[in-house]
Amino acid sequence: MFKKLCGLLFIFVWTSQAQDYFYKKFQPFNSDIPSPQEFLGYAIGDHHTRHDRIVSYMETLAELSDRATISSYGRTHEGRYLVMLTVSSPSNLNQLEQIKEQHLAFTDPEQNPTNYDEVPVFINLGYNVHGNEPSSSEAAMLSAYTLVASNNPEILNYLDKAVIFVDPTINPDGRDRHTQWANMYQGNPLVSDPQDAEHNEYWPGGRTNHYWFDLNRDWLLGIHPESRGKLAWYHEWYPNVVTDFHEMGTQSTYFFEPMKANGSLNPIMPKENYEDLNNIFGEYFAKALDSIGSFYFTKEVFDGTYPGYGSSYPDLQGGLGLLFEQASSRGHKQKTAFGEINFPFTIRNQYTSSMTTVKAAVENKAFLRKYQQDFFKSALSRAGNSRIRGYRFEDKYDPNRTKAFIDKLLLHKIDVYESGDGYVVPTRQPQYRMVQTMFETYSKYRDSVYYDASGWSVANFYNMKYRTVTSLNTGQKINSTDGLVKPAAIQRSDYAYVLDWDDYNAPAALHFLQSNGLTLSTSFKPFTVNSNNGPKTLNYGALVLPVPLQKKSPETVFKLLQKAQQQFQIPIYGVSTGYSSSGVDLGSRYIRALKKPKAAMLIGHGTRSYEAGEVWHLLDTRVRMPITKIPMRNFDRANLYKYTSLVMVSGRYELDEKQRKKITDWVEKGNTLITIGSASEWVIKKKMVKEELISSEKDSTKTVKRLPYVEAEEHLGKEEVGGIIVKVDIDRTHPLGFGYRDNSIPVYKNNSVWISPSKNAYATVAKYAKDPHIDGFITEKNTETFLKPAASLVVSKLGGGRVVLFADNPNFRGSWYGTNRLFLNALFLGDKIRVPE
Template sequence: MQKIILLLLLCVSVNLFSQDYFLKKYEPFNEDIPSPEEFLGYGIGERHTRHDLIVAYFKKLAEVSPRVSFSEYGKTHEGRILSMLTISTPEHLKNLNVLKERHLAFTDPSKNVTNYNEVPVFINLAYNVHGNEPSSSEAALLTAYTFAASEAKEIMKYLNNAVIFIDPTINPDGRDRHTQWANSYQGSPLVADPQDAEHDEYWPGGRTNHYWFDLNRDWLLGINPESRGKLNWYHQWYPNVVTDFHEMGSQSSYFFEPMKANGSLNPIMPKENYEDLNNMFGTYFAKALDSIGSLYFTKEVFDGTYPGYGSSYPDLQGGLGLLFEQASSRGHKQTTAFGEITFPFTIRNQYTSSITTVRAAVENKAYLRKYQQDFFKSALSRASGSRIKGYSFGDNYDQNRVKAFIDKLLLHKIDVYQNGDESYFVPTRQPQYRMVQTVFETYTQYRDSVFYDASAWSLANFYNIGYQASGKEIQGEPLSSVEELVKVQPLVRSEYAYLIDWDDYNAPAVLNHLQSKGLVVSSSFRSFTSKTAAGNKSFNYGTLLIPVKLQKKDPGEVFKILSEAQSTYQVPMYAVNSGYNLSGVDLGSRFVRPLTQPKAAMLIGEGVRSYEAGEIWHLLDTRVHMPITKIPLRNFERTKLDKYNTLVMVSGSYSFDDKKIEKIKEWVEKGNTLITIGTASKWAIDKKLVTEALITKEKDSNAVAVRKPYADAGENLGKESVGGIIVRTELDLTHPLGFGYRKAILPVYKNNTVWLKPSKNEYSTVAKYTSQPLVDGFITDTNRDTYLKKSASLMVSPIGSGRVVMFADNPNFRGSWYGTNRLFLNALFLGNHINVPK
């Protein structure tokens, strides 16, 4: 043990920039192939490498090495290349399509191939999903060079038995944000002081992508182009092994699987995966890290319960996902309780694990192939043994939301059938049966109570899809694309007025489009039935009215603008020739009110939860195509709020003095709308901005604490948090925030302990949790009965002529809650028409 500790201290305390530190074991190297140091002009570990240089080096390897080919699988939001390097023997690369076909035969349950040892194992070494966890991308450069240029017998053995796919940077936008920071603040000599700016990025940091999304949560949700590109690639290749390299706090060591036990009571992934395979590979990693004197740990944390990680999604595809976590230098060198940790040291651990992954996969390739084959065959047998034969779903009012849901199913290669104009069916008996379970099944019982991430993820609830389990299969036409799924009747011209359904998910985008083109648009605060050019039709709360004669544009231009909007967003629109309706209010009613175009701003910066802010930015940018001003907190004192009629505050810590709080209050009192989400709603109550209250636990001053084991403190305290559950609310459909919904019961996502006490004002509580609120996920009995059942999810509190719209829960969670996005968009577009009776 003393020898190991001494070696560790040496590794982290001396200058390790000699590239022999990494590569000596795999000499000799082909001198015609440049090393990373020769190509970059500096040694790996001396600087953080920009993404464009990583891509350039990969292209160079493909140019000079017959073992290597380069491809792209997409681009990021900021236009950076998502690249894949394929490495094997020249013979394997020439026959890659044949090998691919033979490989994919093991994923086809209808085939009974047994040549497990004759096909190279397919390995995906994937790096740097969190941009400010940079050591792994540097390791990717070394790994690519090793397999492209090493002449060592060990490496040649691996190449003969494997096809290796290297994805060097899953999150290029975040990586470059962090790379710029680390290199900009790098000292000479290096500064190891943890308080130095190099080790402490400014908000939002490089962890996330352009819109501040955590891409390691996006494999299941598939919202961002980085994830969608990778998923499309993944389902072309179905690799046997996939790595997921990360970094963690500097005071730790190194983690590899096996993980903490899966929290599900009955995990849908095979037990063989999370026990046998992980333990098998774990022995390889332990031996390799022992050989270089690195300390590590396993099994303590990082449960793989949530299926949307880079290390858990492959487990649902017949592969083995492997998580690695390296203590981070957070720059180039940093002082820790164990001594100084250097960037080269962190890179070497990741590099060692990369090569070891290939070794373990090659030496167990027959096992991995048989496992993947059994995985997909067992999907059919498990489905056959279930009484549920499929799920039917549809929506008569919102085909664009259903379209988005089906698009997600097809992204995961789930078979979907259309058995009517607006009805669909997903059979359980299909190779992706476990993904069908992930999408539709809900769970409320677990064998653990503390989760690394969400304990609920049923996608059907994310999209507010009304679905039913069926005991028999329903026939229909298979869907392969959603391109022609939504077909609306073309708009005909009117000289009087047009009506637009507010029920459709894309209706807010249409409204923004029309307002940005200068049209006056009204909204109906009552339902009605009208005679349209397409026949008599009932219209719901929130229906948009565009009167032709009141516009500053001529009727032809109005029709053109509406037609363009319909073509872009595929939203039902109707021409009417009279304001006299068949039932309900008429079009000139006082309940049909002109809408003010939102001028929205959002506070961002240190203390603000960047995930939530990014979700709003992404929603408005990519789906509504509406700008929102992002105001850094450091500028708030000099910000002129009167330029805006809507201000958004997401969860976070707002250290505002009384003067700043009064500034917000005075602005709201003028008739404006403040939207608060999560802990920002708690902040509004705590600071007495509104006269609402929170539900808190009553303290008994005479109570005596019950002694508990110290070692259990983390688990006991951790389970009282709400890591991520789906709960039922009852929504007031007549409230402007409820416009566009047809059913009062609405699932929402809760991942906080913000418990809003229902308002004393009879008209302020818009959505309240039901008496049986839990749909999916883990919550303690105390949190459920003492808080959740008695709380409100959404309230509006008046301040002067304005109002505060308070969300207890995040309606835009991870960009995937299509079912509750409308609540937020209603607050944005209709907020100024909410006048709470006092």
């Protein structure tokens, strides 16, 4: 069947008759249940399997066997079903609701069950969160078949003592994107040359979901339907063990936990998780992989510091999250330094780890249950030992951003209560550790190199003002965000309407009204009017809609405003006079008409798909505004003059002088170029704008300290800015700052783009504060040399237009509600920026 070629990787000659290579040890099998090979018509590993066929196979297993049922926990952006196959003994499935009730008793700190070894352990085998890491979904079919069809005593014992939830494809949209690519370029005979098209996907690749988001970072943030559906399922079942199967570079072997030590100084997950459980399970995986001759490593890399992975979120819910990383064949067969690695080989390791997870969980189920019980009880005791009794937050100027933050808290089953004019989150609750994740910030760390961000206090993502409280004054508990925002009904006016720009949904409402033929203006100064709902004071950027100047009747205007309010739940006020009680009048020259923006974005080779997806997702799902995505390969023939704004996200742009001139000529005609991260760095280096970067000049005469070679990765890694939250001071009078009420806001920084404040006194919109640190690790050198002197947001004049340079990503992971406004202001108000010289 397979033949050993070398020491680190075992490579095999595969034939379509070799399927029992995977699961021969679990014979005999029920012949009435089709194997994956019999169902698909090809051997597992011969081709990449589409998601719909995987789902169909799972449905067939549930239809033919009394050991399995299937359900759906959601649909993807592209409409693919997210399914869960539940497998256990027929007896367990017949009384699953009673078993579930017994299981959940261990997650309730107020209950004290002691039947730890009597209740079946709950195991969630989760696969393929990264679409182009495909081996695990193939292994999911093998695992499901083994559990459903095997009559081996070992399997029957597992079914009696466990309920196994098989989630075969967490990211179906990405998987099918990659499956199409791999099968489309599959050769016959197979081509193992790493340069072959099969092993090199075109941008954006299959890793991400429809909007090019990494779903393995979305467990905490819960932005996408895949994650929100899974989180809802998770908090219904609270599994004891959760697997998270991945792939890594082809030249590697296989990784399983224990991970690298947690980077936090005082991790909020219990030591029993990463010191005891990981080591217990690790011994099982080592023995199983040794038995099939697979090489592996542990502890060297990867960390669970960020709580939003599929392998770390369960650790904060009383379960054990387990990460697996398989060297990828990136196709069906590929050359490596140790010979060839093929698709079936990668599948076998994932399948072996799947079945070993079930074995380890069953044999340690009493320990796992007691651990989960202690986890939730310790949440209350830990909270009781803290002087902090809760966190109070509010933003009376932006109820929809507040609503979005509360939705995030409720998604994680965090208790939230009304409290006076604001809201309060008590610390003493079962989800205390998630409360810590949402609000606590840190400045000291045990480690300085992270696999992901080191700062993630979610309240700061939302620019949510909060404070600790040492005593609680709670009102009604909030169970849903439905009806949480209740703007006063619009009172009709035949003169004018005003809309406050402070609300998160105001740009969406503006786009809706502009798309329906209405013309609105923006105010460059605050004012107070006597509206039909009483006196209202409006901030910089407030919108004014003069009714007599519209091309539509007053009745039609009113109905459109009603629709806008119904859709976006924003306050809109009718006024009967243009005379303001304070501030500018409605006919002031400081109130300027707005043009409807038309935006485009460069995508494709050289651009960062994550950031491009974040822009696309923001405009699609929250503003409901289309954006034209122009592939780099089409740039030369693209007509930029169809657009008012062009977005360039981070990337490695390879535009020549002629192509750069095409952009600058377009900007000079009065348009707006918006650059983010390294794209801002690029336009500065190419001297397309008259701005400068901060650099650290190396002193060639200085003696370099000699360091151990083996420590180079750690020493150099800590100088990177992996992900921190810092404070900036913004100019709220600048159009890019319209809608903010505070001069200081948190921003997210995960790059080394350091822009000097503009030499134009009016062009630095946001500069890092004197004391900028909020959360996350950054070296003193980076803080003093780069961060403190630098600007986060600068506008540079270019002819009759302007370039908006973001040093930091205002749309990071679809979650930075607090800085989305800066980006949306650049789109909607960019042409109103006149940079004085």
